[in-house]
Amino acid sequence: QKEVEQDPGPLSVPEGAIVSLNCTYSNSAFQYFMWYRQYSRKGPELLMYTYSSGNKEDGRFTAQVDKSSKYISLFIRDSQPSDSATYLCAMSGSTLGRLYFGRGTQLTVWP
Amino acid sequence: DGGITQSPKYLFRKEGQNVTLSCEQNLNHDAMYWYRQDPGQGLRLIYYSQIVNDFQKGDIAEGYSVSREKKESFPLTVTSAQKNPTAFYLCASSGQGRDEAFFGQGTRLTVV
Numbered sequence: 001q002k003e004v005e006q007d008p009g010p011l012s013v014p015e016g017a018i019v020s021l022n023c024t025y026s027n028s029a030f031q032y033f034m035w036y037r038q039y040s041r042k043g044p045e046l047l048m049y050t051y052s053s054g055n056k057e058d059g060r061f062t063a064q065v066d067k068s069s070k071y072i073s074l075f076i077r078d079s080q081p082s083d084s085a086t087y088l089c090a091m092s093g094s095t096l097g098r099l100y101f102g103r104g105t106q107l108t109v110w111p
Numbered sequence: 112d113g114g115i116t117q118s119p120k121y122l123f124r125k126e127g128q129n130v131t132l133s134c135e136q137n138l139n140h141d142a143m144y145w146y147r148q149d150p151g152q153g154l155r156l157i158y159y160s161q162i163v164n165d166f167q168k169g170d171i172a173e174g175y176s177v178s179r180e181k182k183e184s185f186p187l188t189v190t191s192a193q194k195n196p197t198a199f200y201l202c203a204s205s206g207q208g209r210d211e212a213f214f215g216q217g218t219r220l221t222v223v
Contacts, residue, residue, distance in 0.1 A: 008151070034211065043117075043201055043214035044154075088153065090212070096142040096161045096205060098169065099212055103153035 003027055006089055006102025015111050019076040023089035023102045026070065030091040030100070033065050035074045038086045038104065047087075048074060079109045114138065117202050117215035123223050124189070124196065132187045132218045134202035142205040143185035144212065147171060147198045154201065160185055189220065197222050 006023045013019055021035075031052050036044035048063040050056045050072075056063045062075040072091070076083055089102040115136045124130045134143065142161045146154040156169030160179040174193025179185055185204075189196045199219050203212040 006153075036214075041199075041217075041219070043216045046211055046213065049211050095207060098144070098156055098159050098167075099203075099205075101146075101154045103151075 003100040004089060004091060004102045007105060008103050010106040010108060012108045012110065013079055015079060015081060015109055017079050017109070019079050019083070019107060019109075021074040021076075021087050021089075021105050021107070023072050023091075024070055025072075025091060025100070027091075027093065027100075028067075028070065029093035031067075032092045032095070033063070033072050034090040034099070035061075035063055036088040036090060038088060040085075044088055081109050081111050084108045115202060115204055115213055115215040117200075117218050119218060120216065122218055122220045124220060125223060127191045129188055129190050130220065132189065132200055132202075132220070134185045134187065134215060136183055136185075136204045136213075138204055138206065138213065139182070140204035140206045140213075141182070142212075143179070144203040144205070145169075145175070145177065145185070145187045146201045146203065148201060148217075149198050157187065157200075196220055 004025045033050045035048040037047045038044040053065045053067045060077045064073040086104040088104040090099045092099045118133045144159040145157040158177045160166035176188045201217045202215045205212045
């Protein structure tokens with residue numbers, strides 16, 4: 001079993017839709033959770049960062065962490081064509097240790 | 112501006128050659144990482160370093176080597192022992208106390 005599981009999609013939605021992206025993990029020691037957005041042929045950029053359980057909101061983006069279920073989510077409200085990218089979840093158990101990534105979900109938002 | 116710089120952006124290697132990919136950061140981050148990304152796959156960890164003069168193998172270290180002589184630099188050498196080196200290589204760094212990793216813009220390596 002992989003440390004982090006993420007459905008690769010692809011996911012295609014109309015502009016304005018609410019998008020839900022998810023990852024599950026197996027290591028209960030993970031306590032740092034990140035979502036990255038990666039445009040084609042570019043390096044990933046940090047979108048959301050959450051420590052431990054709970055919700056975090058930033059504009060149209062909401063990150064949720066449920067440590068009891070080992071499940072994290074990213075919600076995108078009022079999705080835009082510019083949100084079309086690959087979204088990667090990442091997590092770690094320590095401040096400087098390695099990060100574990102999901103495979104990424106490819107999202108297309110069509111006008 | 113603070114950030115991570117990878118160079119070159121594109122690199123071509125002949126069979127049997129070693130090549131070195133550069134990664135420099137001015138964020139004063141302690142940890143640095145090298146990942147490989149292949150089409151349709153996630154990021155796979157090659158090597159990482161949490162402190163100067165120390166580094167650990169990741170999941171796919173065979174055929175690669177690194178050094179960490181300075182805090183701001185973490186070069187990756189792709190050796191001739193790496194049988195399938197064509198890929199997108201990403202360098203990242205992370206600071207003390209916060210486990211965010213910031214990425215460079217990547218180097219695309221092609222074997223010709």
